[in-house]
Amino acid sequence: MKLDLNTQGNRVSSNVKAFSSPDAKPAALADTRPSAGVIWLTGLSGAGKSTLCSLASARLRTRGYRTFIIDGDTLRTGLNSDLGFSAPDRKESVRRAAYTAALLADAGLLVLVALIAPFAADRARAREIIGPHYHEVFVNAGIEVCRRRDPKGLYRRALNGELPEFTGVSSPYEAPAAPELMLDSCNQPAAECVTLLIDYIARRFVPG
Ligand SMILES: Nc1ncnc2c1ncn2[C@@H]1O[C@H](COP(=O)(O)OP(=O)(O)OP(=O)(O)O)[C@@H](O)[C@H]1O
Numbered sequence: 001m002k003l004d005l006n007t008q009g010n011r012v013s014s015n016v017k018a019f020s021s022p023d024a025k026p027a028a029l030a031d032t033r034p035s036a037g038v039i040w041l042t043g044l045s046g047a048g049k050s051t052l053c054s055l056a057s058a059r060l061r062t063r064g065y066r067t068f069i070i071d072g073d074t075l076r077t078g079l080n081s082d083l084g085f086s087a088p089d090r091k092e093s094v095r096r097a098a099y100t101a102a103l104l105a106d107a108g109l110l111v112l113v114a115l116i117a118p119f120a121a122d123r124a125r126a127r128e129i130i131g132p133h134y135h136e137v138f139v140n141a142g143i144e145v146c147r148r149r150d151p152k153g154l155y156r157r158a159l160n161g162e163l164p165e166f167t168g169v170s171s172p173y174e175a176p177a178a179p180e181l182m183l184d185s186c187n188q189p190a191a192e193c194v195t196l197l198i199d200y201i202a203r204r205f206v207p208g
């Protein structure tokens with residue numbers, strides 16, 4: 001019997017022709033989820049954006065995701081150090097964060113953004129800049145809870161009039177009308193919020 005090497009290097013009879021089923025194409029089985037993208041956490045100061053990004057990032061890394069956190073406070077120490085808290089400055093701050101996040105996602109990272117981004121129009125622009133792999137997560141904690149938490153003492157200072165244009169006190173927060181995910185960080189403990197966030201991410205992204 002004449003044996004030929006087939007494409008997989010196996011010796012098979014020359015009169016054997018593999019039946020290729022239209023239902024068994026490798027593409028049909030391929031996982032088309034991306035490994036890179038941007039998860040943007042928005043919410044009032046003290047809502048828990050940084051806390052949840054940091055907890056989620058640590059857990060995602062153990063599962064093989066290549067995460068990177070862009071935190072509003074960190075940006076303000078460098079890239080955004082020239083910006084204040086007026087509406088035009090906040091717009092610019094969100095624009096820079098969005099382009100930075102998009103670049104890092106292009107480099108293959110799963111970017112977690114923790115930035116108040118209080119204006120809906122600025123977030124819509126971030127969505128445009130980043131494209132289909134932008135996911136908005138509303139970390140929803142009411143102003144009363146955030147004032148009580150006041151982890152950085154900022155509400156106390158804002159209420160004393162020391163911080164002009166402070167979101168939720170002297171500057172508005174426009175809550176997202178249709179975020180991809182809402183985390184109720186008043187009623188769900190941080191551990192529960194992180195689990196929901198990770199479940200959301202794991203359904204849409206694969207480890208990088
Ligand atoms: N369910 C929860 N999720 C997240 N944080 C929570 C939760 N419950 C209580 N906290 C506490 O609330 C505080 C949230 O502070 P955090 O700095 O994360 O807020 P933030 O949204 O990043 O604020 P900012 O915009 O000022 O940076 C932390 O002290 C955290 O421990």
Ligand SMILES: [Mg+2]
Binds near residue numbers: 050051071072114
């Ligand atoms: Mg923060």
